[in-house]
Amino acid sequence: MALNVKQVAVLFFCLTLPGYALAQGKYDLLLRGGHLIDPKNRINAVRDLAILDGKIAAVAASIDAAEAFKVVDASGLYVAPGLIDIHVHVYTGTGERGSYAGDNSVYPDGFTFRVGVTTVADAGCAGWRNFEDFKQRVIDRSATRVLAFLNIVGHGMRGGKFEQDLADMEAKPTAEMARRHSGLVVGVKTAHYAGPEWKPVEQAVEAGNLANIPVMVDFGSNLPQRPISELLTKKLRPGDIYTHVHSGNRNEQDPSGKVSLALWEGRKRGVFFDVGHGGGSFVWRVAAPAVKEGFLPDSISTDLHIGSMNAGMKDMLNVMDKFLAMGLSLEDVILRSTWNPAREIKHEELGHLSIGALADVAVLRLEKGSYGFVDMHGARLRGTQKLTCELTLRDGKVVYDLNGLTRLDWEKLPKDYGATGDPRWDRISIGRTGQGRR
Numbered sequence: 250m251a252l253n254v255k256q257v258a259v260l261f262f263c264l265t266l267p268g269y270a271l272a273q274g275k276y277d278l279l280l281r282g283g284h285l286i287d288p289k290n291r292i293n294a295v296r297d298l299a300i301l302d303g304k305i306a307a308v309a310a311s312i313d314a315a316e317a318f319k320v321v322d323a324s325g326l327y328v329a330p331g332l333i334d335i336h337v338h339v340y341t342g343t344g345e346r347g348s349y350a351g352d353n354s355v356y357p358d359g360f361t362f363r364v365g366v367t368t369v370a371d372a373g374c375a376g377w378r379n380f381e382d383f384k385q386r387v388i389d390r391s392a393t394r395v396l397a398f399l400n401i402v403g404h405g406m407r408g409g410k411f412e413q414d415l416a417d418m419e420a421k422p423t424a425e426m427a428r429r430h431s432g433l434v435v436g437v438k439t440a441h442y443a444g445p446e447w448k449p450v451e452q453a454v455e456a457g458n459l460a461n462i463p464v465m466v467d468f469g470s471n472l473p474q475r476p477i478s479e480l481l482t483k484k485l486r487p488g489d490i491y492t493h494v495h496s497g498n499r500n501e502q503d504p505s506g507k508v509s510l511a512l513w514e515g516r517k518r519g520v521f522f523d524v525g526h527g528g529g530s531f532v533w534r535v536a537a538p539a540v541k542e543g544f545l546p547d548s549i550s551t552d553l554h555i556g557s558m559n560a561g562m563k564d565m566l567n568v569m570d571k572f573l574a575m576g577l578s579l580e581d582v583i584l585r586s587t588w589n590p591a592r593e594i595k596h597e598e599l600g601h602l603s604i605g606a607l608a609d610v611a612v613l614r615l616e617k618g619s620y621g622f623v624d625m626h627g628a629r630l631r632g633t634q635k636l637t638c639e640l641t642l643r644d645g646k647v648v649y650d651l652n653g654l655t656r657l658d659w660e661k662l663p664k665d666y667g668a669t670g671d672p673r674w675d676r677i678s679i680g681r682t683g684q685g686r687r
């Protein structure tokens with residue numbers, strides 16, 4: 250009996266399947282010998298980490314290299330959950346000048362994987378009127394996982410004319426848009442308000458109630474009509490987020506140099522405190538005494554935008570370095586850059602390396618030397634440690650590899666070699682566009 254082409258193909262596939270399965274290994278990728286820091290699971294020790302189908306498949310003192318399709322030596326390096334930066338500005342590409350829904354924002358992929366960041370949350374560049382434009386323009390086209398706080402201003406951060414317009418601050422349509430994109434919209438933002446009214450905060454909180462999401466506050470101008478104590482002890486709810494905590498611009502520090510009582514009381518009530526470094530929100534003379542006093546931020550974030558990216562703030566690792574320089578342990582710093590921010594934005598599937606979790610991983614090197622760290626006013630603090638990112642995985646795939654840790658020496662490859670990766674673990678030499686990778 251003659252077999253048709255399809256039958257031959259099936260037969261061939263079945264005959265070769267056992268050998269193929271053997272070559273595949275039990276895991277797609279194995280990171281061996283790295284020092285794993287996973288604060289959620291209280292792991293701070295040398296561990297092997299195995300990945301299968303984009304998820305964490307095993308964490309153990311030793312995993313057999315023969316069980317993995319691809320093995321990477323991570324010895325001497327730190328293996329952490331992919332970093333989460335919950336304060337960035339990435340709604341760019343509209344062509345609007347002087348606007349965070351335009352030229353003041355940056356495309357996320359140029360600033361994330363190279364420093365171990367796998368998830369960002371845009372902090373209110375778009376409001377309900379332009380969120381879907383932001384989504385199709387940037388969010389859907391980025392390789393980085395981009396989430397967003399919706400601005401309580403319907404037009405978002407398009408400048409003073411829009412951001413000071415009380416009439417465009419409406420809880421209902423904001424909450425409707427948030428619910429339509431539930432999971433993607435992680436909160437409501439109020440920012441830059443210069444007037445004495447509480448309306449921006451109150452509408453943001455109402456939208457937060459309607460959509461069951463937190464509010465992030467940039468408290469704008471410091472006015473006696475709306476003091477920070479009232480914001481933190483009355484207006485905000487437990488789970489809401491106060492950003493720019495070390496700016497000193499709004500009485501975060503009292504005149505004696507101590508952390509304002511309002512911040513301690515806010516923390517007691519469950520309000521979270523976020524760094525949001527930016528171009529104008531991080532001062533050593535505020536941050537250093539606060540850390541000394543024991544008031545640590547819940548989350549470390551960059552407030553990345555064109556005005557901050559080349560100033561005192563460099564990138565996520567640089568902001569983390571600043572907290573190392575102030576004496577926090579690496580574990581404390583990683584907690585505030587992974588699991589804590591994941592909880593703040595209610596994405597508890599992120600920020601840890603539990604079995605079954607998405608395999609977003611940052612492999613970091615802690616370099617020792619002489620370094621300087623600069624605040625918003627250009628003042629320097631010296632430090633002896635600096636993090637660099639060696640390798641970043643998103644969903645189990647290599648998306649950044651500084652020194653070719655996952656790569657083979659070219660001289661050992663076939664003479665006519667082409668792309669060297671494999672789709673089981675690699676997203677760099679296999680497809681470069683990033684389309685639809687969310």
Ligand SMILES: [Zn+2]
Binds near residue numbers: 336337338525527552
């Ligand atoms: Zn910001």
